Amino acid sequence: MTETDKLFAQPRAQIGDFAFDDEVVRVFPDMIKRSVPGYPTIVETIGLIAGQYARPDSLIYDLGCSLGAATQSMRRHVRASGCRIMAVDNSAPMISRCREYLFAQNAMVEELTPVEVMEADITRLALQPCSVVVLNFTLQFIPPPQRLQLLTDIHRALLPGGLLILSEKLAFADPRTQQNLETMHYVFKRANGYSELEIAQKRSAIEKVMLPDTLEAHQDRLFKAGFSHSHSWFQSLNFCSMMAHK
Ligand SMILES: Nc1ncnc2c1ncn2[C@@H]1O[C@H](C[S@+](CC[C@H]([NH3+])C(=O)[O-])CC(=O)[O-])[C@@H](O)[C@H]1O
Numbered sequence: 001m002t003e004t005d006k007l008f009a010q011p012r013a014q015i016g017d018f019a020f021d022d023e024v025v026r027v028f029p030d031m032i033k034r035s036v037p038g039y040p041t042i043v044e045t046i047g048l049i050a051g052q053y054a055r056p057d058s059l060i061y062d063l064g065c066s067l068g069a070a071t072q073s074m075r076r077h078v079r080a081s082g083c084r085i086m087a088v089d090n091s092a093p094m095i096s097r098c099r100e101y102l103f104a105q106n107a108m109v110e111e112l113t114p115v116e117v118m119e120a121d122i123t124r125l126a127l128q129p130c131s132v133v134v135l136n137f138t139l140q141f142i143p144p145p146q147r148l149q150l151l152t153d154i155h156r157a158l159l160p161g162g163l164l165i166l167s168e169k170l171a172f173a174d175p176r177t178q179q180n181l182e183t184m185h186y187v188f189k190r191a192n193g194y195s196e197l198e199i200a201q202k203r204s205a206i207e208k209v210m211l212p213d214t215l216e217a218h219q220d221r222l223f224k225a226g227f228s229h230s231h232s233w234f235q236s237l238n239f240c241s242m243m244a245h246k
């Protein structure tokens with residue numbers, strides 16, 4: 001069983017930068033569900049989309065896999081023969097718990113797509129030819145100057161007809177839109193039991209390490225990286241998921 005997220009419940013004298021350490025890993029499933037509107041739908045639908053685009057005998061990457069939620073969904077939906085999923089994250093505690101969860105899934109469900117779990121920095125990975133790549137709320141944690149290179153590397157590794165699924169928190173150029181959706185995101189968190197203090201302290205912790213782009217910036221960058229076509233397929237408040245075609 002996973003714990004309830006109370007990480008930011010007590011007042012802190014100083015708020016350090018948010019990191020995917022042991023403390024966060026212990027509460028992560030609860031934290032992400034209560035913080036990201038639409039997360040369960042996005043995870044389930046990533047499985048469906050991957051099932052449609054996975055080619056026989058090809059690789060699927062889940063980059064910044066955390067506890068492997070998207071990987072678990074894809075393993076249930078991908079039916080193409082000879083496919084293998086590579087789940088990658090650079091947080092050692094995430095990776096070790098991700099392995100436990102996937103092992104538990106093996107025992108419960110038959111005919112799952114095989115997975116390899118890897119502790120690595122995705123900006124330094126030599127990507128192999130693949131049919132599907134998932135960046136489910138990962139790109140927003142990559143330093144902005146490295147984002148185009150990562151997408152270019154992903155585009156190069158994708159096979160013809162390959163697909164990138166990219167989910168992100170969005171920023172909005174129009175100040176009223178930004179304000180409205182940011183407020184509604186706080187309303188969502190309040191409705192999920194987070195206090196004003198928890199919301200404010202978490203905000204300070206992530207503001208320097210998680211830097212959202214606008215949808216337009218994402219689409220321009222995807223185009224520059226070589227993708228021929230991209231569009232969003234889901235949005236709940238300021239959280240969005242896109243697909244980009246090779
Ligand atoms: N350079 C990097 N290399 C590898 N991993 C990284 C790097 N930078 C950050 N990460 C990893 O990216 C993940 C982002 S969480 C993804 C949720 C998941 N996709 C999910 O479907 O539940 C999103 C969130 O917490 O909002 C963390 O596990 C980091 O360790």
Ligand SMILES: O=C(O)C(=O)Cc1ccccc1
Binds near residue numbers: 203
């Ligand atoms: O909590 C937030 O405000 C977010 O924007 C999403 C989030 C979810 C989990 C870890 C870091 C950020």
